[in-house]
Amino acid sequence: MVTLAEVARHAGVSASTVSYVLSGKRTISTPTRERVERSIRELGYHPNAGARALASSKSNIIALMMPLRTDMYLPVMMEIAIAVATTAREHAHDVLLLTGQEGPEAARRVVGSGLADAMILMDVELEDQRLPLVRVTPRPAVLIGLPSDTTGLTCVDLDFAATGRRCVDHLAELGHREIAVVGEAAAVYERRTGFAERTVRGVRERAEELGTRVLHRPCDGSYESVAGTLARIFDERPGTTGIVVQNEAAIEPLLSLLRQQGRAVPEDVSVMAVCPEQVAAGTSVPLTSVAIPAQEMGRLAVELVMARADAGAGRDQAAVPPRIELLPPTLTVRGSTGPAPTPR
Amino acid sequence: MVTLAEVARHAGVSASTVSYVLSGKRTISTPTRERVERSIRELGYHPNAGARALASSKSNIIALMMPLRTDMYLPVMMEIAIAVATTAREHAHDVLLLTGQEGPEAARRVVGSGLADAMILMDVELEDQRLPLVRVTPRPAVLIGLPSDTTGLTCVDLDFAATGRRCVDHLAELGHREIAVVGEAAAVYERRTGFAERTVRGVRERAEELGTRVLHRPCDGSYESVAGTLARIFDERPGTTGIVVQNEAAIEPLLSLLRQQGRAVPEDVSVMAVCPEQVAAGTSVPLTSVAIPAQEMGRLAVELVMARADAGAGRDQAAVPPRIELLPPTLTVRGSTGPAPTPR
DNA sequence: GTGAAAGCGCTAACAT
DNA sequence: ATGTTAGCGCTTTCAC
Secondary structure, eight states, X not given: OOOHHHHHHHHTSOHHHHHHHHHOOSOOOHHHHHHHHHHHHHHTOOOOHHHHHHHHSOOOEEEEEEOOOSSOOHHHHHHHHHHHHHHHHHTTOEEEEEEGGGOTHHHHHHHXXXXXXXXXXXXXXXXXXXXXXXXXXXXXXXXXXXXXXOTTOOEEEEOHHHHHHHHHHHHHHTTOOEEEEEOSOHHHHHHSOSHHHHHHHHHHHHHHHHTOEEEEEOOOSSHHHHHHHHHHHHHHOTTOOEEEEOOHHHHHHHHHHHHHTTOOTTTTOEEEEEEXXXXXXXXXXXXXXXXXXXXXXXXXXXXXXXXXXXXXXXXXXXXXXXXXXXXXXXXXXXXTOOOOOOOO | OOOHHHHHHHHTSOHHHHHHHHHOOSOOOHHHHHXXXXXXXXXXXXXXXXXXXXXXXXXXXXXXXXXXXXSOOHHHHHHHHHHHHHHHHHTTOEEEEEEGGGOTHHHHHHHHTTSOSEEEEOSOOTTOTTHHHHHHOSSOEEEESOOSOOTTXXXXXXXXXXXXXXXXXXXXXXXXXXXXXEOSOHXXXXXXXXXXXXHHHHHHHHHHHHTOEEXXXXXXXXXXXXXXXXXXXXXXXXTOOEEEEOOHHHHHHHHHHHHHXXXXXXXXXXXXXXEOHXXXXXXXXXXXXXXXXXXXXXXXXXXXXXXXXXXXXXXXXXXXXXXXXXXXXXXXXXXXXXXXXXXX
């Protein structure tokens, strides 16, 4: 294994000079720098990560915790993870993947051991078990999702309340007066992250302002469940002409069922979804949708956590104030929504 | 920050004793051990990862590379990643997530710097760019997938050829004499991993033995594409009564289209898939399928890489011989396959 | 602009 | 069964 000392000898300089060439923390004369860089290349030198971490007390590793609790939609998680990894590399950091089964102690472990010097928490619950640790730890952390008490925390998420409002606006503009929300599984509402509620709250809020009627039904993604949900919707509210779906798994079954029932989309009923762009564009009927900006969330989380890490290095405590960053919803109109049918 | 030396002082022992209590590499008297363990708890000591890595030249980190090239089905990747992380923890290792955009150099970087002491490569191509490095590096590596030349490599994958054969067997037993394969996107066959070809080869092989006719069509997952593919299939082979799908995205559109065309499943046409269990069980018609054992693949990859790592520590070179581990296909019969209809 | 040297916290001989 | 000690390879004062 090639060491810094060997590079130094090969280049005829001291170890510290090599170190400074690498870090750029000191001005080096061009000839010296070039000599060192040449030696590095010729010897195939790679700085030892452990030694670096020990000497600098910085690991250049971000821990990404994804508990993967219930029925979280894996592709979105995955997209976020990819965006986090990509962005982290742009900041010369790597990503350590922590999954759920180790529990909140995983965070304590990686931070306590200095393995990671920052962390990003996904799949945040309203009363997340990891929050006490996050509030106490000196390492910067960013949550993807919104707990009920955000005091002192930095969070990133889609603005689901605004998303709900935006959906109602769109349907109302098209003349729809009775709309239904096909939501996430009941379990998601009961014990979880709050994002589903936030959407529904947004929907209700705007619907009230506009005098639109709303029926909300949780729904797990199975074909049977969607069939039952749909039946109940048209049973209770035969006049329903607009449907907002916030449940990736329910989308195809829903479209398929409407087709079978002879309800044309969007002529008889308008359907819109809160889901990743890719999903909305790939369905049997391309769906008008509000995107779940997985990439942006991942990227932003890293940028925020790095900003705090850099500041923390300068001043003693986090000089960057905590921050709640709610991404504004973006609605894309595709083929699945249209003017409300004129009642017979 | 609490150090080992502080723990030693607090427990009234030497540093090495604390170290040995931690590693278990030396027998410690029960009273001493208990005293040390108590001090560790009381002081809230966490061994410093960097110092450990430096002193022992082992980082206890496995790098997981997922290039995420083309249209790989993200949920499967994700499941594998989760299984890898979980299993790694059982071996006291953590997982570093490397994505594609850094290219093959990422492997060189993490291994060269000692950041990772083993690696698992996903999404392996037939002529994978990373293979030269893997063959040269002293660190143990395991591939998930099969390149064209496996000399000296340890690989894990589903036995796709056997999977193809198994599918034909199942349909043939039910009396089907003309079957179609709806495959992955053409791009997958052209520039990629070989798994899709292996399935088709298995299908052809067994079909030939049994005198079954086979029509194979690549297909990207879009609704239009599936519609076109299906039309061509029944156009060219009106007698087709069995369909094997190897393309998660194509499944729902396919079922939906068959329904629209008035072809009942499985009365008129039997459909079976090569896909994760979860997908097969959740479709509008539960699908007879061969599972993609994502979890097992992830777990096995870690077990194999750890076995090589442990052996490498003992002897000089890898004492554990390279190994190709092809998981046998498991077919689960659900509602979507049945006896071939008697020709009119 | 460059060097010398003191650690960073731990592991693993080498002692006893 | 336990203690002593020499590094592991790098960063970063301090000195010139």
